[in-house]
Amino acid sequence: MGSVIKVFIAEDQTMVRELLMNLLATEKNLEVIGSAANGLEAVRKINQLRPDLLILDAFMPGMNAVEVFNDIRNKLPKMRVLIISAHENASLVRQVLELGIHGFVEKSAPMDDLLLGVRKVAQGEVYFGPKIRALVRRVAGEKIEAMENLTNREKQIVKMIAESKTTKEIAYDLEISIKTVENHRTNLMAKLKLRDIAAVTRFAIEQGMVQTSSPR
Numbered sequence: 001m002g003s004v005i006k007v008f009i010a011e012d013q014t015m016v017r018e019l020l021m022n023l024l025a026t027e028k029n030l031e032v033i034g035s036a037a038n039g040l041e042a043v044r045k046i047n048q049l050r051p052d053l054l055i056l057d058a059f060m061p062g063m064n065a066v067e068v069f070n071d072i073r074n075k076l077p078k079m080r081v082l083i084i085s086a087h088e089n090a091s092l093v094r095q096v097l098e099l100g101i102h103g104f105v106e107k108s109a110p111m112d113d114l115l116l117g118v119r120k121v122a123q124g125e126v127y128f129g130p131k132i133r134a135l136v137r138r139v140a141g142e143k144i145e146a147m148e149n150l151t152n153r154e155k156q157i158v159k160m161i162a163e164s165k166t167t168k169e170i171a172y173d174l175e176i177s178i179k180t181v182e183n184h185r186t187n188l189m190a191k192l193k194l195r196d197i198a199a200v201t202r203f204a205i206e207q208g209m210v211q212t213s214s215p216r
Contacts, residue, residue: 003029004029004030004031005030005031005052005053005122006031006033006049006050006051006052006053007024007030007031007032007033007051007052007053007055007118007122008032008033008034008035008036008042008045008046008049008051008053008054009021009034009035009036010036010039010042010046010055010056010060010068011035011036011037011055011057011060012038012057012059012061013057014037016057016107017035017037021035023111023114023115024118027115027118030118030122034046034049034051037060037061038060038061038062038063039060039061039062039064039065039067040062040063041062042060042063042068043063043071043072046068046076046079047072047075047076050076050079052078052079052122053079053080053081053082053118053121053122054079054080054081054082055082055084055118056068056069056081056083056084057083057084057085058083058084058085058087059085059087065083065101066095066099069081069099069101070099073099080102080103080122080124081101081102081103082101082102082103082104082105082117082121082127083096083103083104083105084104084105084106084107084114085104085106085107086106086107086108088106088131088132088135089135090135090138090139093132093135093136093139094139094193097139098194098195098199098202099199100202102121102125102126102127103117103120103121103126103127103128104127104128104129104132105117105127105128105129105132106129106130106131106132108131109130109131113129113130114129117129146191146192146193147192147207149191150188150191150192153174153184154184154187154188154191155209156174157170157174157181157184157185157188158192158200158203158204158209159204159209160173160174161185161197161200161201161204162200162201162203162204162205162209164201167181167182167185188200
């Protein structure tokens with residue numbers, strides 16, 4: 001990291017928040033520019049301060065991490081996000097992966113893992129803590145299994161969605177009705193447990209179904 005990375009910490013537990021601030025204060029090229037104790041305060045301050053890196057507690061009063069991220073993702077598309085949580089579960093990891101959040105470290109991990117995660121995410125990489133990695137492998141396995149359950153037509157449509165084709169274009173190319181495309185899309189998203197088109201696109205890229213010159 002050449003230039004100084006501006007860091008914002010959103011964590012409702014005062015002790016943990018202050019420990020993080022003190023820890024990062026000793027790191028070169030990192031500057032903590034603000035903090036918040038709840039989700040609503042975090043969104044307001046993040047929009048004002050525009051940090052480069054957000055360390056975000058998964059569960060906070062007011063708004064949880066997913067809600068905070070969804071609120072700010074379009075306003076600050078270049079901001080990197082590292083989730084921290086005392087609760088590791090597959091459902092949360094699944095949401096983090098679907099949203100394209102850049103890192104996740106469990107609070108039970110050693111401080112060295114947290115610092116490594118901060119550095120990796122700040123440098124544009126993706127990082128998961130030791131316990132989270134096992135859950136990521138489990139979730140990835142679920143998606144591969146779900147992929148095998150797709151019909152050939154559904155796989156075609158996944159690929160075409162990821163290629164940014166509209167419903168009308170897909171219907172024209174496959175010589176089927178728009179309604180049929182919509183039904184296939186609904187079915188495949190249910191099978192893959194994906195909530196929106198962006199998640200379908202990320203899934204297709206992860207599975208190697210399409211190529212991208214600038215992966216997130």
